[in-house]
Amino acid sequence: MLEIHLAMTSHAFDPERRQGVYDAIALRRDVRSFRPDPLPPDLVSRLLDAAHRAPSVGLMQPWDFLLIRDEAARRQVQALFARENAAAAAFFDDPRRDQYLRLKLEGILEAPLNVLVTCDPTRAGPQVLGRHGIPETDVYSTCLAVQNFWLAARAEGIGVGWVSILRNPELRDILGIPPHVLPVAYLCVGYTDEFPEAPVLETVRWGSREALAGLTHYDRWGTKTLPMGGELQPAQHGSLESPLLQTIGHIGPLDRSAMLEASARQEQLTKPPGSLGRLERLAVQVVGITGKARPHLERRAVVIMVGDHGVVMEGVSAYPSAVTAQMVLNFTRGGAAINVLARDAGARIVVIDVGVDADLPTDLPIRHRKVAHGTANLATGPAMTQEQAMTAIGVGLETVEAEIEQGLDVVCLGEMGIGNTTPASAIVAAITGQRVADVTGRGTGIDETTWRRKVGVIERALRVNQPNPSDPLDVLAKLGGLEIAGLVGVVLGAAARRVPVVVDGFIATAATLVAAELCPAVRGYVIPAHRSMEAGHRVVLERLELEPLLALDLRLGEGTGAALALNIIDAALALLDQMATFEEAGVSGAARPC
Ligand SMILES: Cc1cc2nc3c(=O)[nH]c(=O)nc-3n(C[C@H](O)[C@H](O)[C@H](O)COP(=O)(O)O)c2cc1C
Numbered sequence: 318m319l320e321i322h323l324a325m326t327s328h329a330f331d332p333e334r335r336q337g338v339y340d341a342i343a344l345r346r347d348v349r350s351f352r353p354d355p356l357p358p359d360l361v362s363r364l365l366d367a368a369h370r371a372p373s374v375g376l377m378q379p380w381d382f383l384l385i386r387d388e389a390a391r392r393q394v395q396a397l398f399a400r401e402n403a404a405a406a407a408f409f410d411d412p413r414r415d416q417y418l419r420l421k422l423e424g425i426l427e428a429p430l431n432v433l434v435t436c437d438p439t440r441a442g443p444q445v446l447g448r449h450g451i452p453e454t455d456v457y458s459t460c461l462a463v464q465n466f467w468l469a470a471r472a473e474g475i476g477v478g479w480v481s482i483l484r485n486p487e488l489r490d491i492l493g494i495p496p497h498v499l500p501v502a503y504l505c506v507g508y509t510d511e512f513p514e515a516p517v518l519e520t521v522r523w524g525s526r527e528a529l530a531g532l533t534h535y536d537r538w539g540t541k542t543l544p545m546g547g548e549l550q551p552a553q554h555g556s557l558e559s560p561l562l563q564t565i566g567h568i569g570p571l572d573r574s575a576m577l578e579a580s581a582r583q584e585q586l587t588k589p590p591g592s593l594g595r596l597e598r599l600a601v602q603v604v605g606i607t608g609k610a611r612p613h614l615e616r617r618a619v620v621i622m623v624g625d626h627g628v629v630m631e632g633v634s635a636y637p638s639a640v641t642a643q644m645v646l647n648f649t650r651g652g653a654a655i656n657v658l659a660r661d662a663g664a665r666i667v668v669i670d671v672g673v674d675a676d677l678p679t680d681l682p683i684r685h686r687k688v689a690h691g692t693a694n695l696a697t698g699p700a701m702t703q704e705q706a707m708t709a710i711g712v713g714l715e716t717v718e719a720e721i722e723q724g725l726d727v728v729c730l731g732e733m734g735i736g737n738t739t740p741a742s743a744i745v746a747a748i749t750g751q752r753v754a755d756v757t758g759r760g761t762g763i764d765e766t767t768w769r770r771k772v773g774v775i776e777r778a779l780r781v782n783q784p785n786p787s788d789p790l791d792v793l794a795k796l797g798g799l800e801i802a803g804l805v806g807v808v809l810g811a812a813a814r815r816v817p818v819v820v821d822g823f824i825a826t827a828a829t830l831v832a833a834e835l836c837p838a839v840r841g842y843v844i845p846a847h848r849s850m851e852a853g854h855r856v857v858l859e860r861l862e863l864e865p866l867l868a869l870d871l872r873l874g875e876g877t878g879a880a881l882a883l884n885i886i887d888a889a890l891a892l893l894d895q896m897a898t899f900e901e902a903g904v905s906g907a908a909r910p911c
Contacts (some may be wrong), residue, residue, distance in 0.1 A: 331870070342468065346473060346512045346513050346516065347509075347517070348476030348477060349422065349424045349505070349517070350427065352509065353766035361384070361628060364475070367466060367636060368382065368465045371458065373455075373458035373459075373517050374448045374457070376446075377448070378440065379455040379459055380458075380459050381435045381460055382434055383494070385432070386430060391425050391426055394431070394483065398422075398480060398483055401483055402422065402482050405482060407579075407590065408580065408597075408604075411861060413864070414822045420521070421738065424506055425638075427505070427507070427683070428478070430506045431506065432506055433500055433503050434458070435498065436498070436501050437498050438452070438497065439497055443691035457759070459473060463479070463504070470608070475508065477506050481503070553730060558897055559707070560714050561707065561714070564813045568836050568842075569571050571841045571842075575602050575610060575842060576602075578604075579893065580601050582610075583600070583601065585899060585900070585906075586898055587899055589897065593892060597893075599886060600720070600893040602817075602841070602844070603817055605841065611890075611893065614726040616725050617726060618667050618727075618728055619659045619667070619730075620666045620669065620728055620731060620876075622712075622732050622799075622803035622806075622807070623641060623672070623800055624670075624673060624801075625638045625692070626638070626740060627700065628692075629735055633737045633763055638691065638737065645670065645677060648683075648875075655875035658880035658881055662730060662880045662881070666731075667684065669684040671687065671803040672799030674800065686715075689705055692705075692797075693877035695739075695743060695778040696777045696778045698782070699794055699795045700796055706794035706797065706802045709806070710802050710805050714806040715806075715810075716810070717807055717810030717811050717884065725816055727816065727883070728811050728816055729818075729880055730818065730825035731876020731877075732876070733800070733874060737798050737874075738759070738760035738823060740796055742827075743775045743778050743796035743829045743858060744792055745853045745860075748830055748831070753772050755853070756852060756855060757771055758823070758872075792834075793805065801828045807828075808820075808828060808832035808842075809835065809836060811842065812842035813826055819846050819882050821826060821877065821878045822871060822874055822878055825879070827853075827857060830857050830860065842888075844866070844886065845860065845864065845865040846866055846881065847865050847867035847879075848865045852870070867885070
């Protein structure tokens with residue numbers, strides 16, 4: 318064995334040189350602040366030489382390097398950036414838009430040198446060895462040259478910042494680039510005072526590095542360890558081929574090209590760009606989810622997961638558990654608030670008994686999927702076993718599939734379960750690390766004394782159960798509820814099938830938090846309906862970076878806010894679909910500033 322090992326490593330760099338390579342990779346940063354001092358020509362030559370040594374498909378070397386020192390040209394590029402940046406900002410919701418606008422995203426004028434790396438697809442003639450089936454490999458090759466440049470610059474102590482908030486047609490005009498050549502990377506290059514330790518976007522909490530384990534699949538797409546990094550324990554979380562992991566494996570990014578087209582259409586409609594505010598972004602999001610240019614969400618369901626909670630015995634709610642079963646009967650008779658609002662929004666209601674602590678009549682027109690007669694008291698031990706939590710998630714997944722069979726364009730999350738703000742607060746406290754008192758509200762309207770007791774109960778639950786905040790299934794099982802676990806399944810199942818998920822209030826958002834911890838990509842599929850009166854809702858919305866559509870002081874649950882939001886989503890999609898463009902209406906558009 319030792320001989321084989323030595324033979325295999327004899328080409329390795331000595332430890333110091335090897336560490337140098339890894340250091341350049343780890344310490345490279347996107348730099349946006351520069352000193353004006355010019356760069357020595359021999360240094361620039363070394364960087365370009367490093368770039369030019371990149372691998373390229375069929376050795377086609379499709380790159381060119383355009384060195385831009387001229388201040389007038391850079392001013393034009395900077396003006397182009399400023400226009401594109403303002404347009405891009407309009408697509409973020411407040412407060413994220415404010416945060417975006419505060420970010421420094423370029424150093425075009427500060428840096429003494431700008432370098433545009435381009436790709437010429439015609440460089441090696443029409444037939445390039447290795448490019449036949451995947452024409453984009455010429456661009457891939459160009460990106461490798463960029464990365465070589467970036468890493469070599471880091472090793473030399475030179476900052477490089479990639480600016481992509483530009484537009485190629487204008488860039489071609491400014492710099493005289495022929496139409497067949499593709500601008501790939503606009504780089505600002507120069508001395509800098511600082512290479513931040515972590516990516517700036519991570520430091521300002523715009524985004525964070527994904528866990529590698531969640532991005533690594535074994536042999537077949539979707540077979541992977543859990544995204545939060547914990548090894549999957551088959552005995553605890555089900556087999557590697559479990560429906561949960563298969564579902565997560567099917568959740569992909571939104572359809573970006575459809576979104577770009579929808580955004581372009583928004584700009585052509587007869588209104589000042591961005592003047593329909595959130596409605597514009599909402600429509601673009603639904604386009605991205607569905608992949609349809611003009612989506613209509615006609616077939617709609619409010620899924621109401623119902624379950625009881627052992628923790629009610631601690632006196633944390635104003636109502637007894639018996640009310641849960643009584644409300645199920647009310648739903649079936651059409652008398653609850655959600656019946657009225659769903660009828661108004663043209664949505665069907667699907668009620669699922671996933672954990673009611675009563676034997677409901679078997680002929681009741683609901684889905685009977687009881688996993689247990691309520692959860693155990695989370696203040697004294699785990700609310701659920703891992704198996705119960707997984708089974709309840711499975712009920713959610715199965716519900717989505719059953720509803721899709723009937724026709725489903727959008728799903729609203731609803732829930733009912735006396736006492737369920739307690740597990741929701743406990744989940745939010747465990748995952749976000751916030752103080753229990755800051756994420757615990759008054760639920761159905763408890764008084765000060767009961768609220769204090771509720772906070773104490775949740776604090777005790779955290780102490781007793783010691784949930785692992787980086788294992789969302791552990792948190793869910795120890796602190797959650799069966800209806801919350803069911804909703805986790807609905808969120809994941811719907812995202813995997815590219816169905817928009819309209820999230821209701823605090824409980825539904827806590828379930829969405831668990832789903833997003835399991836698979837961050839689900840956030841793109843989520844439309845937050847309203848801001849609830851519950852104290853923890855703001856915290857969990859911020860954590861998920863979601864901005865609700867409505868603020869109506871609701872705190873009922875059942876999916877009421879989500880049903881109301883359907884009307885707004887309809888309006889957003891109708892505007893995208895039915896408004897005339899400037900051209901169709903013969904109306905003059907705004908003159909584009911130069
Ligand atoms: C293709 C590409 C385009 C980018 N465009 C921009 C940009 O326009 N403005 C900016 O500030 N950063 C831009 N970045 C930098 C990324 O935001 C940055 O690489 C990321 O946040 C990770 O940070 P780090 O490079 O410091 O590790 C770009 C990066 C890439 C790979």
